[in-house]
Amino acid sequence: MIELKGIHKVYQKKNTEVQALKGVDLSIDKGDIFGVIGYSGAGKSTLVRLVNYLERPSQGQVIVDGAYLGNQSPHALRQIKKQIGMIFQHFNLLESKTIFKNVAMPLILAKKSKQEIRSRVLELLQFVGLEDKASNYPSELSGGQKQRVGIARALASNPKILLCDEATSALDPQTTQSILSLLQRVNKKYGITIMIITHEMSVIQKICNKVAVMEEGRVIEEGSVLDVFGHP
Numbered sequence: 001m002i003e004l005k006g007i008h009k010v011y012q013k014k015n016t017e018v019q020a021l022k023g024v025d026l027s028i029d030k031g032d033i034f035g036v037i038g039y040s041g042a043g044k045s046t047l048v049r050l051v052n053y054l055e056r057p058s059q060g061q062v063i064v065d066g067a068y069l070g071n072q073s074p075h076a077l078r079q080i081k082k083q084i085g086m087i088f089q090h091f092n093l094l095e096s097k098t099i100f101k102n103v104a105m106p107l108i109l110a111k112k113s114k115q116e117i118r119s120r121v122l123e124l125l126q127f128v129g130l131e132d133k134a135s136n137y138p139s140e141l142s143g144g145q146k147q148r149v150g151i152a153r154a155l156a157s158n159p160k161i162l163l164c165d166e167a168t169s170a171l172d173p174q175t176t177q178s179i180l181s182l183l184q185r186v187n188k189k190y191g192i193t194i195m196i197i198t199h200e201m202s203v204i205q206k207i208c209n210k211v212a213v214m215e216e217g218r219v220i221e222e223g224s225v226l227d228v229f230g231h232p
C-alpha cells in the first residue's frame with residue numbers, strides 16, 4: 001500500500017544541509033498497522049510528509065497504492081491524496097467551527113451534497129462515539145474527544161490510509177488506550193492501512209503488527225513487533 005524505495009531527503013537550511021533521511025526503504029502492506037518509532041530528529045515526520053506528498057524526496061521513490069507519486073499530474077495527485085487521511089498531535093481542529101463542521105470540512109471542500117454530508121458526518125460521529133457533540137465547539141471537548149473528532153474528519157473522504165503523527169502524545173495513558181482501541185476498530189471495520197509515528201514504545205506494542213525503528217535518518221531495524229521487541 002505504501003512503498004518507499006531508496007529515499008534520501010536533504011533540507012537546505014541557510015548555508016547548511018540537513019540530511020533528514022539517508023536511504024530509507026520501507027514497505028507497508030494493505031491492512032497493516034505499521035509503527036515508526038525513533039527519537040526526536042530521527043526523520044519520522046519527514047517520512048510522513050513524503051507519504052502524503054507535502055514534501056518531495058531528494059532522491060528515491062514514494063509509491064502509494066501502486067502509484068509512483070513522482071510522475072502524477074496535479075489532478076491525479078489530488079485524487080491520490082484523498083486516499084490519505086491524517087491525524088495530528090494537537091488535533092488541528094478549527095476552533096471557530098462546530099464539531100459537525102469540522103468533520104464535514106473535507107466533504108464541503110469536495111462539494112458533496114448537503115444531504116450526503118449530513119448523513120456521512122452523523123454516521124462518523126456515531127462511529128467515534130460523539131453523536132451528542134455535533135453542535136459543540138472544540139474548546140468544549142477533552143483532548144481524547146478532540147482526537148476522536150480528528151479521526152472522524154480524517155475518515156470523511158473514505159481514505160485507504162490513515163497517517164497518525166504522534167496522535168496520542170498529548171493524551172494521558174487511559175485516553176491513549178481508548179484512542180488506540182478506536183484506531184484498531186478503524187483498521188478492522190474499514191480495512192484502512194494505518195501508519196503510526198511515535199516515540200512511545202507502548203503505543204507500538206499495543207496496536208502495531210509491524211514496526212520500523214529509525215535513528216538519524218535510517219531504518220536500523222524492521223519487522224514484526226514480536227520479532228523486534230519481543231513480548232510486552
Ligand code: ADP
Binds near residue numbers: 013019038040041046
Ligand atoms: P522526527 O519527526 O523524527 O523528530 P523530523 O523528520 O522532524 O524528525 O526531522 C529530521 C531532521 O530534519 C531533523 O534534523 C530536523 O531538524 C530536520 N528538518 C525537519 N524539517 C525540516 C525543515 N523543514 N527544514 C530544515 N530541516 C528540517
Ligand code: ADP
Binds near residue numbers: 084085
Ligand atoms: P494548505 O496547503 O491548504 O494549507 P495543508 O496541507 O497545509 O493545506 O493542510 C492544511 C490543514 O489540513 C492542516 O493543518 C491539517 O489540519 C489538514 N491536513 C493536511 N493534510 C491532511 C491529510 N492528509 N488529511 C487530513 N487533513 C490534512
